[in-house]
Amino acid sequence: MKTSFAAISVALGLAAFASAGPLRRRDVHCGTTNDATLSDCQALTSDKAIWDAAWAGNTNVCHFTNPLANLYNHDAYNVACHGDCCVYAAGDNAFEDPQGGFTLDRDRFYEEAGGLLGCADASKNKVNGLQNFSDGHHICISNGDGCGDCFDDADYTVA
Numbered sequence: 313m314k315t316s317f318a319a320i321s322v323a324l325g326l327a328a329f330a331s332a333g334p335l336r337r338r339d340v341h342c343g344t345t346n347d348a349t350l351s352d353c354q355a356l357t358s359d360k361a362i363w364d365a366a367w368a369g370n371t372n373v374c375h376f377t378n379p380l381a382n383l384y385n386h387d388a389y390n391v392a393c394h395g396d397c398c399v400y401a402a403g404d405n406a407f408e409d410p411q412g413g414f415t416l417d418r419d420r421f422y423e424e425a426g427g428l429l430g431c432a433d434a435s436k437n438k439v440n441g442l443q444n445f446s447d448g449h450h451i452c453i454s455n456g457d458g459c460g461d462c463f464d465d466a467d468y469t470v471a
Contacts, residue, residue, distance in 0.1 A: 340444075341467035344440065344467040345440045345461040348398065348439055348440055348453055348455045349437060350436075352396050353397035353428075354429065355395070363394075367392050368390060373387055374387075378468055380466055380468075388462070392421075397453065400463075402450045424445075425451055442468065
């Protein structure tokens, strides 16, 4: 019986290791912030031209406080907005550029924001959600008031 248990444990461990890519999704939280208009978010996250035109990168800094994570007046970024849909990014050192400042990956965030549309309530044309990633960055989709609300509670977890 010990051999069977050990073999199963090793097999499960190897399967988990094999499926883990270099950047794993840690968890998704739907309903964590203010609702955005789903149709605006669909346009923002399905049309690369709209995303590229809306991209603000690190020029639109906002701040949040999360006492549970011991973060006070912490930087986040409103990286793109279209209509009543905005995408926010935060993370401890996840974006630090060795040359100084921060870098935000436009294409990666485009893909990640689109993944949050699974949080939508299509019957109400609303969506909001937060995704935490294993490298310590976080993507949130909300309306234009979401910066503090995206990252201010227990849904935001520090890697």
